[in-house]
Amino acid sequence: MSKEATEKLKDIQGLLKDGRSHSNVVAVNHGMPRAVERIPRPTIQDQITPSKTLAEIMALLSDDGVQRIGTWGMGGVGKTTLVRSLNNKLKSFPSVQPFGIVIWVTISQNFDMKKVQKQIAERLNLASIVGESMERLINRLYEKLDKVENFLLILDDVFEKIDLNYLGVPRPEDHKGSKIILTTRFLDVCRHMMTNRQVKVAVLNDDESWQLLSKTAGHVASLEHISPFAKAIARECCGLPLALVTMGAAMREKTKDFSIEISELAKCWLAEGLLDDRENYEDSFNRVINLIENVKDSCLLEDSAHEDTVKMHDVVRDVAIWIVSSFEDGCKSLVCSGIGLSEMSVVELLNSLKRIPFMNNMIIRLPDCVVQCSKASMLLLQGNLPLDRVLEKFLQGFEALRVLNMGGTNIHSLHLSVLQLGELRALLLGGCCNLKELPPLEGLSRLQVLDLFATDIRELPRGMENLSNLKQLNLSQNIHLTTIQAGIIYRLS
Incomplete structure (x- = not known):
């Protein structure tokens, strides 16, 4: 080997060594x-x-x-x-x-x-x-x-x-x-x-607050019978853009085929007992995914434009409503969602009803009387923005209720009558941006899902540590919840 080749070999070995040192x-x-x-x-x-x-x-x-x-x-x-x-x-x-x-x-x-x-x-x-x-x-x-x-x-x-x-x-x-x-x-x-x-950074003035909420909500905020309530909601948001956008989005008119979050289905199916409640939440959620894929394969659900959501074709929806409204064997439903109602008709709330969806209306107040719906397992009132209170007598006849959704309403507190719902598995209050306090919840020992997303609570309700069956707790975007008592989260399941 020539002297020149030997020198070249040394150079190559040196470069290889440098390369390994930077691997x-x-x-x-x-x-x-x-x-x-x-x-x-x-x-x-x-x-x-x-x-x-x-x-x-x-x-x-x-x-x-x-x-x-x-x-x-x-x-x-x-x-x-x-x-x-x-x-x-x-x-x-x-x-x-x-x-x-x-x-x-x-x-x-x-x-x-x-x-x-x-x-x-x-x-x-x-x-x-x-x-x-x-x-x-x-x-x-x-x-x-x-x-x-x-x-x-x-x-x-x-x-x-x-x-x-x-x-x-x-x-x-x-x-x-x-x-x-x-x-x-x-x-x-x-x-x-x-x-x-x-x-x-200052809050928005009244005019700016109204403009932001109405722009987010769309034309529904300017309807004659809605505008007074929408303006009152804008004032309650105290000039906070986050609250105004959240409430405006909840008001926005939804079409029949609007997206359904898979996580919402998981909560309801779990609470209704359609899934094995002995499974952990992650396993239950995975089962929901598999079931939804089976339903999609049957063309009863479709992929939505948004991630982790599905939608139902309007024809399929109409048939589904006809079916569940015709049952007389304890599975009958009264579907009155998104049709602009300002009140609930007590005459229609029959004792044979199993599921009662009244979401995305403009209901102002609930009936001030005992409504005998002893078989009802689900009551959906979310998205009724003018609704600002739950009257004492209304829930007394819902002793079998497992799912109560009042998310996106204007309630400031939850009446003690909710504690009589001993079968309740899911209490969904997400988007109630004026909800400042909750009653002690230790009586709801079977509760599995508690959604307090974007509320105005200052502290967790008493008795939280006794909710031994709780599988999901949503406390995100609670800007005034600054402290949580030591040990509460640890004691939950």
């Missing part, structure tokens, strides 16, 4: 990231109050004396939407971008340092190295950002002080032209983060 580096795009990435968000174009706040923050970005900006306000007031609008406004700048890069990071209440560092690294197109120490990642983030001419770091939904040194982010005071914006519910967090300016 833990994951492939990555080393191209320069775009200065701003557009983020989906609701429009605030026609809302004067948030538009003024946005203009104020934009002006602060041009102020060389301001490096840290805190935007604060109560949950649901629109802080995230406001800052997303700011991000997209920077994206649409016709001239030179004011920042070399804009980085959006979602923090949330359960702050995870590594997760946040990963978000920043991905935005900077940094390579991911398996087994890399936190110190090494911090250094790489710092070096990358230090080379950027200037940056804007947006920290959304901050609940506590965050040390920028541990994130790997240079102090904006030491990096000319760079700035940080944070959103938080608490003014103290702004102070702990040493913001130069604090901008409070």
